[in-house]
Amino acid sequence: xxxxxxxxxxxxxxxxxxxxxxxxxxxxxxxxxxxxxxxxxxxxxxxxxxxxxxxxxxxxxxxxxxxxxxxxxxxxxxxxxxxxxxxxxxxxxxxxxxxxxxxxxxxxxxxxxxxxxxxxxxxxxxxxxxxxxxxxxxxxxxxxxxxxxxxxxxxxxxxxxxxxxxxxxxxxxxxxxxxxxxxxxxxxxxxxxxxxxxxxxxxxxxxxxxxxxxxxxxxxxxxxxxxxxxxxxxxxxxxxxxxxxxxxxxxxxxxxxxxxxxxxxxxxxxxxxxxxxxxxxxxxxxxxxxxxxxxxxxxxxxxxxxxxxxxxxxxxxxxxxxxxxxxxxxxxxxxxxxxxxxxxxxxxxxxxxxxxxxxxxxxxxxxxxxxxxxx
Amino acid sequence: xxxxxxxxxxxxxxxxxxxxxxxxxxxxxxxxxxxxxxxxxxxxxxxxxxxxxxxxxxxxxxxxxxxxxxxxxxxxxxxxxxxxxxxxxxxxxxxxxxxxxxxxxxxxxxxxxxxxxxxxxxxxxxxxxxxxxxxxxxxxxxxxxxxxxxxxxxxxxxxxxxxxxxxxxxxxxxxxxxxxxxxxxxxxxxxxxxxxxxxxxxxxxxxxxxxxxxxxxxxxxxxxxxxxxxxxxxxxxxxxxxxxxxxxxxxxxxxxxxxxxxxxxxxxxxxxxxxxxxxxxxxxxxxxxxxxxxxxxxxxxxxxxxxxxxxxxxxxxxxxxxxxxxxxxxxxxxxxxxxxxxxxxxxxxxxxxxxxxxxxxxxxxxxxxxxxxxx
Numbered sequence: 058x059x060x061x062x063x064x065x066x067x068x069x070x071x072x073x074x075x076x077x078x079x080x081x082x083x084x085x086x087x088x089x090x091x092x093x094x095x096x097x098x099x100x101x102x103x104x105x106x107x108x109x110x111x112x113x114x115x116x117x118x119x120x121x122x123x124x125x126x127x128x129x130x131x132x133x134x135x136x137x138x139x140x141x142x143x144x145x146x147x148x149x150x151x152x153x154x155x156x157x158x159x160x161x162x163x164x165x166x167x168x169x170x171x172x173x174x175x176x177x178x179x180x181x182x183x184x185x186x187x188x189x190x191x192x193x194x195x196x197x198x199x200x201x202x203x204x205x206x207x208x209x210x211x212x213x214x215x216x217x218x219x220x221x222x223x224x225x226x227x228x229x230x231x232x233x234x235x236x237x238x239x240x241x242x243x244x245x246x247x248x249x250x251x252x253x254x255x256x257x258x259x260x261x262x263x264x265x266x267x268x269x270x271x272x273x274x275x276x277x278x279x280x281x282x283x284x285x286x287x288x289x290x291x292x293x294x295x296x297x298x299x300x301x302x303x304x305x306x307x308x309x310x311x312x313x314x315x316x317x318x319x320x321x322x323x324x325x326x327x328x329x330x331x332x333x334x335x336x337x338x339x340x341x342x343x344x345x346x347x348x349x350x351x352x353x354x355x356x357x358x359x360x361x362x363x364x365x366x367x368x369x370x371x372x373x374x375x376x377x378x379x380x381x382x383x384x385x386x387x388x389x390x391x392x393x394x395x396x397x398x399x400x401x402x403x404x405x406x407x408x409x410x411x412x413x414x415x416x417x418x419x420x421x422x423x424x425x426x427x428x429x430x431x432x
Numbered sequence: 433x434x435x436x437x438x439x440x441x442x443x444x445x446x447x448x449x450x451x452x453x454x455x456x457x458x459x460x461x462x463x464x465x466x467x468x469x470x471x472x473x474x475x476x477x478x479x480x481x482x483x484x485x486x487x488x489x490x491x492x493x494x495x496x497x498x499x500x501x502x503x504x505x506x507x508x509x510x511x512x513x514x515x516x517x518x519x520x521x522x523x524x525x526x527x528x529x530x531x532x533x534x535x536x537x538x539x540x541x542x543x544x545x546x547x548x549x550x551x552x553x554x555x556x557x558x559x560x561x562x563x564x565x566x567x568x569x570x571x572x573x574x575x576x577x578x579x580x581x582x583x584x585x586x587x588x589x590x591x592x593x594x595x596x597x598x599x600x601x602x603x604x605x606x607x608x609x610x611x612x613x614x615x616x617x618x619x620x621x622x623x624x625x626x627x628x629x630x631x632x633x634x635x636x637x638x639x640x641x642x643x644x645x646x647x648x649x650x651x652x653x654x655x656x657x658x659x660x661x662x663x664x665x666x667x668x669x670x671x672x673x674x675x676x677x678x679x680x681x682x683x684x685x686x687x688x689x690x691x692x693x694x695x696x697x698x699x700x701x702x703x704x705x706x707x708x709x710x711x712x713x714x715x716x717x718x719x720x721x722x723x724x725x726x727x728x729x730x731x732x733x734x735x736x737x738x739x740x741x742x743x744x745x746x747x748x749x750x751x752x753x754x755x756x757x758x759x760x761x762x763x764x765x766x767x768x769x770x771x772x773x774x775x776x777x778x779x780x781x782x783x784x785x786x787x788x789x790x791x792x793x794x795x796x797x798x799x800x801x802x803x804x805x806x807x
């Protein structure tokens with residue numbers, strides 16, 4: 058019996074990685090639904106290769122044939138009866154509705170959409186409780202933590218340690234950071250990713266988002282989630298248990314394993330997607346403390362996570378907008394964290410008990426940053 | 433409900449470590465039986481502290497009071513009704529009988545006695561099958577592997593990688609190794625252990641024994657067990673799974689965790705025995721290939737393991753005798769491996785289907801080495 062998979066965001070980096078993995082795992086999984094944002098040409102190729110029963114295109118440019126179009130296609134694909142697992146690789150807040158729809162219908166969500174938990178951590182927990190669905194993370198750090206915990210009860214976990222490559226500015230002196238250029242920021246040492254995520258890993262805002270996600274995914278308090286810089290990106294994260302033992306998940310940097318594991322968890326299946334890890338070749342492994350004062354976005358994000366309510370949504374939206382402004386050359390690298398801090402200070406924290414409230418917070422934060430830059 | 437523990441070898445390094453751990457875990461475990469080899473004074477202190485129902489002394493020097501004496505006390509202690517877990521920290525082949533007795537009575541054996549599996553791997557499997565007992569390893573490398581596998585099925589394991597500190601001669605040139613002195617050999621970089629084990633870690637014979645033990649403990653073929661040198665002894669071993677993921681168990685070098693975990697597996701309990709692992713403090717972690725040609729004892733041991741039958745017992749006994757001769761200054765460091773090789777070449781391999789056959793092989797190998805040295 059194969060399990061039906063819906064891939065939301067099939068033409069993006071995670072989506073194409075997932076299709077590479079699934080092309081090798083046809084005995085276990087079938088592609089039931091594919092949706093893409095706007096890349097109709099690539100989606101068409103994918104449809105020809107995998108023959109999904111459902112195809113959606115969020116923003117069609119010209120003809121989309123028999124495909125469903127518009128943003129509703131995400132929830133539609135995630136809700137289908139023939140879908141057992143929804144790989145949510147949508148970028149942005151639009152991913153949240155689809156996650157909730159899948160969880161309410163008892164499906165597994167393989168989650169690569171940060172907004173789902175950062176904005177809607179509390180709504181997501183409620184939807185899982187109602188519908189019996191479960192979230193399994195795709196992000197390499199969270200996948201590592203899940204693999205380290207395995208099926209052990211959470212009460213045995215003392216501490217999570219999320220590793221950070223440190224980004225391209227890991228060893229830059231503080232005074233140079235302020236005016237780091239876009240070209241500098243896009244030179245990521247170990248992972249090849251999209252521009253937004255690469256900038257997030259230069260500011261360490263990505264680690265703040267990961268800490269918030271880990272808090273919701275694993276039910277661990279912020280006091281017990283640490284971040285450590287590990288430039289080689291070989292140890293994908295650690296878990297320290299109550300008896301003092303530390304379990305780490307390691308390997309070559311590759312997204313194929315976390316994608317596959319999110320589908321098969323708690324089982325493991327034969328797969329050749331990850332280059333074999335040779336500890337000698339990858340030696341030495343180094344670890345450094347986070348330069349908290351020089352990368353303020355990390356501390357701001359964790360502060361937002363601790364505050365809860367709509368503040369994580371404010372942090373996330375302000376960061377997205379600030380990165381967009383940086384990518385457009387309108388603010389300096391140092392300005393990204395200042396924009397986030399301004400938004401978090403200026404906007405009143407609200408509760409996060411509805412999608413509407415979260416969207417309002419998201420919108421207010423973006424507007425704040427845009428206006429701040431325009432002034 | 434506390435579980436009853438028998439400690440065989442309570443005055444040795446592992447035994448005293450175990451009592452330190454158990455003094456903190458009195459809510460879960462009670463000491464039902466203690467046996468020691470000959471250190472009556474320390475045993476008396478332990479008895480006063482833990483009040484075991486049974487006390488045994490293998491080799492009494494003078495009065496032993498109400499204690500049982502003689503080598504039979506090991507099997508007696510291991511067979512008691514009030515004992516749920518037998519921590520077998522006996523040095524030498526005498527540990528094998530006690531392991532078999534406990535397994536046949538359905539008990540858990542927390543195993544720190546190498547001879548049990550190296551000599552009697554096949555007998556042990558049979559005894560477990562008959563009586564329902566189980567072996568849980570105490571050795572830090574095997575404990576690490578068990579912790580990495582957790583409760584996952586063995587079919588998901590692709591490869592075990594056992595780490596080796598490399599011992600004091602890790603970076604010595606080949607020509608100097610031949611005449612390395614006892615003082616050189618006893619300068620172990622990371623672990624503080626007895627003299628025999630320290631010499632074994634200088635020849636890498638200890639890794640050969642661990643590979644053989646891992647083969648029996650985890651049911652993994654020799655082709656899929658590797659050794660890698662890791663001088664910091666922070667990564668205690670790795671497991672590579674069929675999907676390419678690598679899970680490692682890490683932490684400060686300390687025997688308290690493996691001892692505790694052998695008692696609580698698969699659960700973990702709160703304990704403060706292991707110093708907290710600070711990845712930054714312990715950075716960098718390095719890995720090197722084994723210098724197979726310069727440390728021939730490792731290859732000889734694995735060859736014995738692959739051959740099976742009584743050859744692992746021959747390897748083990750020849751090594752023990754050769755190390756004793758080295759400790760007494762009668763052979764050079766290089767002579768240890770030559771003695772082992774001679775014994776393995778000269779003695780016909782027999783089957784290992786009885787304790788008697790194993791003891792005969794053990795005895796023949798010791799005699800061979802003694803005679804070789806005397807010539």
